[in-house]
Amino acid sequence: MEHLTLLIGVVIVTALVFDFTNGFHDTANAMATTISTGALKPKTAVAMSAVLNLVGAFLSVEVAKTISGGIIDEGSGIKPEVIFAGLVGAIVWNLLTWLAGLPSSSSHALFGGLIGATLVSVGWSGIHADAIVMKVLIPAIAAPLVAGIAAAAATRLTYRLGKNRRSEDTAKGYRAGQIASGALVSLAHGTNDAQKTMGVITLALITGGVVAPNSDPPMWVIVSAAVAIALGTYLGGWRIIRTMGKGLTDIKPPQGFAAQTSSATVILASSHLGFALSTTQVCSGSIMGAGVGKKGGVVHWSTASRMVAAWGLTLPAAGLVAGAAAFLAGQGDWGVVVVAVLGIAACAAIWAASRRNAVDHTNVNEVEGDADAAVDPVTIPAPAAAPSGTSATSRATA
Amino acid sequence: MSIEWAALGEVFGVSLVVTVGIVGVFTLGIVGTARRTAPAGEGDGESVAPTGAARAGATVCFAACAAAVAYGIYLIVA
Numbered sequence: 001m002e003h004l005t006l007l008i009g010v011v012i013v014t015a016l017v018f019d020f021t022n023g024f025h026d027t028a029n030a031m032a033t034t035i036s037t038g039a040l041k042p043k044t045a046v047a048m049s050a051v052l053n054l055v056g057a058f059l060s061v062e063v064a065k066t067i068s069g070g071i072i073d074e075g076s077g078i079k080p081e082v083i084f085a086g087l088v089g090a091i092v093w094n095l096l097t098w099l100a101g102l103p104s105s106s107s108h109a110l111f112g113g114l115i116g117a118t119l120v121s122v123g124w125s126g127i128h129a130d131a132i133v134m135k136v137l138i139p140a141i142a143a144p145l146v147a148g149i150a151a152a153a154a155t156r157l158t159y160r161l162g163k164n165r166r167s168e169d170t171a172k173g174y175r176a177g178q179i180a181s182g183a184l185v186s187l188a189h190g191t192n193d194a195q196k197t198m199g200v201i202t203l204a205l206i207t208g209g210v211v212a213p214n215s216d217p218p219m220w221v222i223v224s225a226a227v228a229i230a231l232g233t234y235l236g237g238w239r240i241i242r243t244m245g246k247g248l249t250d251i252k253p254p255q256g257f258a259a260q261t262s263s264a265t266v267i268l269a270s271s272h273l274g275f276a277l278s279t280t281q282v283c284s285g286s287i288m289g290a291g292v293g294k295k296g297g298v299v300h301w302s303t304a305s306r307m308v309a310a311w312g313l314t315l316p317a318a319g320l321v322a323g324a325a326a327f328l329a330g331q332g333d334w335g336v337v338v339v340a341v342l343g344i345a346a347c348a349a350i351w352a353a354s355r356r357n358a359v360d361h362t363n364v365n366e367v368e369g370d371a372d373a374a375v376d377p378v379t380i381p382a383p384a385a386a387p388s389g390t391s392a393t394s395r396a397t398a
Numbered sequence: 399m400s401i402e403w404a405a406l407g408e409v410f411g412v413s414l415v416v417t418v419g420i421v422g423v424f425t426l427g428i429v430g431t432a433r434r435t436a437p438a439g440e441g442d443g444e445s446v447a448p449t450g451a452a453r454a455g456a457t458v459c460f461a462a463c464a465a466a467v468a469y470g471i472y473l474i475v476a
Binding site: 142146150151174191258 | 463471
């Protein structure tokens with residue numbers, strides 16, 4: 001047992017920061033449609049999601065144990081600097097996509113960061129290209145399609161079965177169902193994503209010789225990762241919630257329920273069968289499917305295509321930032337310091353930029369469409385109400 | 399490198415069947431408990447309260463969905 005070095009400490013803090021961004025980036029997955037259909041008040045929704053993420057993080061350590069061996073070859077001389085650089089890349093990309101209000105995969109950001117940093121400092125031998133294709137790329141394409149098709153079919157079915165019922169009579173039931181399935185997504189998110197951070201911290205501890213190889217994450221790692229993701233979730237990535245809840249399509253309670261159920265099912269089925277997939281992509285796919293599945297439903301394809309573009313960019317972009325960070329950090333202690341300073345500066349700049357058109361729990365449901373459009377929190381542009389109004393009438397006549 | 403088509407297909411099949419199944423059953427539960435509106439043209443917005451049998455059927459539907467959620471939690475924990 002060696003002592004915890006300063007560098008390992010920095011890696012742990014960075015990993016927890018990533019975990020935090022992961023939490024607020026992904027609140028939208030479980031709660032965006034729950035909030036937009038009014039099933040739960042925004043603050044209640046994020047609080048519930050936070051608690052379930054916290055609980056979920058304690059439920060199992062299976063994912064944490066597979067993260068290191070799967071994609072990165074931990075025997076190839078990965079050093080704490082490399083993990084640090086990977087995390088910085090992941091955090092920067094997560095914040096940039098949050099600023100743009102785009103739901104992109106936090107897991108892909110993490111994998112991209114780690115892969116990029118490993119490539120620069122170790123080379124191709126350090127990564128398992130097969131595992132990347134099978135465990136990351138294929139699920140990335142398949143998961144949103146599967147979730148979308150299932151949600152579309154379920155939406156069609158639920159509208160057909162319920163066609164003799166008035167929407168005001170059924171909305172309450174659908175909302176209750178939505179809360180249950182949203183809760184399941186939150187719980188699954190906690191077990192999956194908090195554990196990825198636990199896995200990274202454990203990997204750092206192993207590379208630093210603090211714990212023995214192949215050991216389970218120590219209790220303090222589990223607790224701190226769980227708390228970090230829960231805090232991030234509670235803070236709520238309102239920009240992304242707005243995009244997913246209002247920007248992709250106008251979600252009604254039956255659609256929200258169908259989408260959430262599809263997401264929960266796909267996430268559970270695939271993680272049970274050993275695919276690590278992106279919760280974000282599954283949930284976005286479901287929401288679009290629910291939009292397509294409803295007669296007269298509208299999917300805002302321009303927002304959707306920007307989102308898909310962000311998905312494609314996530315892996316290489318996080319990898320690029322991490323690669324540059326790894327190059328700098330590899331120059332010695334001063335390099336690590338430079339990376340840390342640049343990383344903090346980037347985060348601060350992104351946060352400052354976000355203040356110019358803040359989105360929070362008060363205006364999360366008020367605008368749809370282009371998340372980049374400058375939004376004055378006080379006066380909401382009048383045209384914003386029009387699309388929801390027209391689709392509401394089309395529903396009434398359908 | 400081999401692509402595990404069988405596993406992918408399994409995820410697809412299971413997801414589709416389970417999603418549509420749960421949403422269908424839950425919708426039946428909602429339909430069973432909600433007031434039935436008269437078909438368009440007959441009566442002006444009149445609606446009929448659900449019968450006892452419909453309510454009982456709906457309870458069974460909701461119980462089935464609750465069981466599915468419990469199984470989901472079991473999958474997460476296990």
